[in-house]
Amino acid sequence: RTVYVNGEYLPETEAKVSIFDRGFVMGDAVYEVTAVVGGKLLDFAGHEARLARSLNEIEIENPFAEGELLAIHRELLAKNELVDGGIYLQVTRGNPGDRDFVFPDPAVVKPTVVLYTQLKPGVLQSPTGINGIRVISVPEMRWHRRDIKTVQLLYPSMAKMMAKKAGVDDAWFVEDGFVTEGSSNNTYIVKDGAIITRPLSQDLLHGITRAALLRYANEAQIKIIERPFTIAEAQAADEAFLTSASAFVTPVIEVDGAAIGAGTPGPIAKRLREIYIDEALKAGI
Numbered sequence: 313r314t315v316y317v318n319g320e321y322l323p324e325t326e327a328k329v330s331i332f333d334r335g336f337v338m339g340d341a342v343y344e345v346t347a348v349v350g351g352k353l354l355d356f357a358g359h360e361a362r363l364a365r366s367l368n369e370i371e372i373e374n375p376f377a378e379g380e381l382l383a384i385h386r387e388l389l390a391k392n393e394l395v396d397g398g399i400y401l402q403v404t405r406g407n408p409g410d411r412d413f414v415f416p417d418p419a420v421v422k423p424t425v426v427l428y429t430q431l432k433p434g435v436l437q438s439p440t441g442i443n444g445i446r447v448i449s450v451p452e453m454r455w456h457r458r459d460i461k462t463v464q465l466l467y468p469s470m471a472k473m474m475a476k477k478a479g480v481d482d483a484w485f486v487e488d489g490f491v492t493e494g495s496s497n498n499t500y501i502v503k504d505g506a507i508i509t510r511p512l513s514q515d516l517l518h519g520i521t522r523a524a525l526l527r528y529a530n531e532a533q534i535k536i537i538e539r540p541f542t543i544a545e546a547q548a549a550d551e552a553f554l555t556s557a558s559a560f561v562t563p564v565i566e567v568d569g570a571a572i573g574a575g576t577p578g579p580i581a582k583r584l585r586e587i588y589i590d591e592a593l594k595a596g597i
């Protein structure tokens with residue numbers, strides 16, 4: 313692959329970041345993943361806006377000039393001839409030259425910027441997206457600013473491992489009896505034709521796919537109720553699904569061993585997957 317590091321396009325084997333970089337030492341960094349389908353970027357403006365917000369929340373100066381981020385994405389797509397997959401982007405607070413908890417002076421230490429492509433041929437035809445996935449619930453143990461998209465992904469990784477060991481596909485976090493979100497996605501249940509999903513707050517990531525999906529569902533006159541829900545409600549729901557830039561809309565067919573609805577992808581989840589993919593591709597750039 314050709315990757316991007318601090319203004320340069322390099323073969324991945326030549327790309328280097330310091331051992332003192334705060335992204336490495338402190339997890340002091342934010343990221344984005346933008347889906348690429350048929351050579352088009354999906355929801356790019358949303359990811360660009362959320363990156364700006366994440367950076368602002370942790371006081372890292374946005375390193376990108378107007379239009380620059382899109383130009384880098386396009387250049388990476390072209391150089392790697394990427395058709396289906398995604399672009400991963402990470403901005404760290406930079407390399408202060410030693411380990412120190414205090415933020416370095418932003419006039420002296422500039423952010424580290426890394427982007428690379430990820431290949432996923434035939435991404436729309438993934439078996440999980442079509443057949444649905446099974447999940448377990450795990451206790452929510454992340455910090456309380458989940459609205460900031462930091463690279464601090466140890467607990468979500470542990471949650472995925474718990475799911476793997478349990479023989480299922482993913483984990484949903486539960487806090488005070490209610491689902492916050494999935495390990496790397498936003499979560500929904502469907503009851504009596506209405507979509508139920510947790511409202512935005514600092515408790516969960518403000519998914520870009522979530523925002524687009526709710527817009528499209530609203531246009532399709534599907535009722536949306538923004539409120540937290542429990543695992544018991546999910547198990548008694550007609551359907552469940554999740555959204556993310558990597559999974560689009562993916563049906564969820566089982567939670568903690570209990571089948572949801574018929575135990576197969578539900579009609580609303582399937583319809584929303586189609587609508588999302590159609591509309592996001594149409595709007596893709």
Ligand code: PMP
Nearest residue numbers: 496497498517519520521556557
């Ligand atoms: N929640 C979490 C914890 C995530 O990691 C992700 C994916 N990065 C999402 C939700 C979905 O966000 P998006 O639709 O912007 O990919």
